[in-house]
Amino acid sequence: MDTATKPKHIGRNISRIRELRGMKQEALATAIGVSQQSVSNIEGSETVDEEKLQAIAEVLGVTADGIKNYSDEAVFNIIGNTVNNHDNASFFQYQPTFNPLDKLVDAYEENKKLYERLVQAEKEKVEYLEKLLKGK
Known part of the structure; x- marks a missing residue:
């Protein structure tokens, strides 16, 4: 051999x-x-x-x-x-350094503020259009 x-x-x-x-x-x-x-x-x-x-x-x-x-x-x-760990699920574990619920509440509050600003802009637009119509 x-x-x-x-x-x-x-x-x-x-x-x-x-x-x-x-x-x-x-x-x-x-x-x-x-x-x-x-x-x-x-x-x-x-x-x-x-x-x-x-x-x-x-x-x-x-x-x-x-x-x-x-x-x-x-x-x-x-x-x-x-x-070291042959369980592939360990690769997908996520441990945030913040509280996700706090982030959700912050996002809700931000959306609420944006909506209020949008409503205010629409009111101003309606007032402006009414003023234009009265001027004719």
């Missing part, structure tokens, strides 16, 4: 990082100045020349070494070690 380590598939790593970034092949192709088919060929290649790798790394926001040494396991370990 051969115990030699299998070489990294650089093209597959580029594809995985691109997908994690939410980027399409067309966008990467445009950014590095090649066709989408070229990007597809690069992602299918086990090796990529250093110049292209550097350009791709810059567009993806990683280093060339980051692409070479990329592994899905490392990403999953980082995510697993970063999130």
